[in-house]
Amino acid sequence: MAEKTKILLAEDEAALGQIIKESLETRNFDVLLCEDGQKAYEVYQAESPEVLVLDVMMPKKDGFTLAKEIRKIDDTIPIIFLTAKSQTQDVVEGFTIGGNDYLKKPFSMEELIVRINNLIGRKKLQKTAEIISIGDYTFDFPKQLLAYKSEEAIQLTHREAHLLFHLIKNKNAVLDRSLILNKLWGTDDFFSARSMDVFISKLRKKLKYDESLQILNVRGFGYKLTD
Structure with a gap:
């Protein structure tokens, strides 16, 4: 059992x-x-x-x-x-x-x-995902750690880590807003959408040291991580 x-x-x-x-x-x-x-x-x-x-x-x-x-x-x-x-x-x-x-x-x-x-x-x-390199950052998804070059890693929240993981998986392609809301929030209602906007803003700040990395808002569709 x-x-x-x-x-x-x-x-x-x-x-x-x-x-x-x-x-x-x-x-x-x-x-x-x-x-x-x-x-x-x-x-x-x-x-x-x-x-x-x-x-x-x-x-x-x-x-x-x-x-x-x-x-x-x-x-x-x-x-x-x-x-x-x-x-x-x-x-x-x-x-x-x-x-x-x-x-x-x-x-x-x-x-x-x-x-x-x-x-x-x-x-x-989270336990099975690999460590990922994105731009000048290293993303340890299992431990939810994001590090810039040789700097000390910062701890991401559970939802920040999963949102970043899906953005990286879909790098240079649009991450469908409704799809990711339903996957990570369980619903794509107004409140969840507002919450996701907050998390996107947090991730942008944490990726700011590599100017080549951008999380773009594709109006009406979703978000796209570019490098």
């Missing part, structure tokens, strides 16, 4: 948390359920889960604060936010602090499971 993926679920609505827990357990996940952010942080440190599913509004410590603290320790663990919030700034904040996906309540369990499996698949891809 395949080893179960360990998921830390932080959800302060007891009934909803139990429903999610039981549904995931029927799909061969091992679920650690916590009802507040402080307890979730303690369980994270003790149990080393592989995926985090965090409600944004929780007592003692909200999901965004919890994610920020965990990202200081682990920059690669996949994080999915669950929230009733729908304002653009909240969605962008969630991705900016290191979230990998964002699911608005109410949601279907099938959608959550698909998104979890998508993130697990990306994690496996």
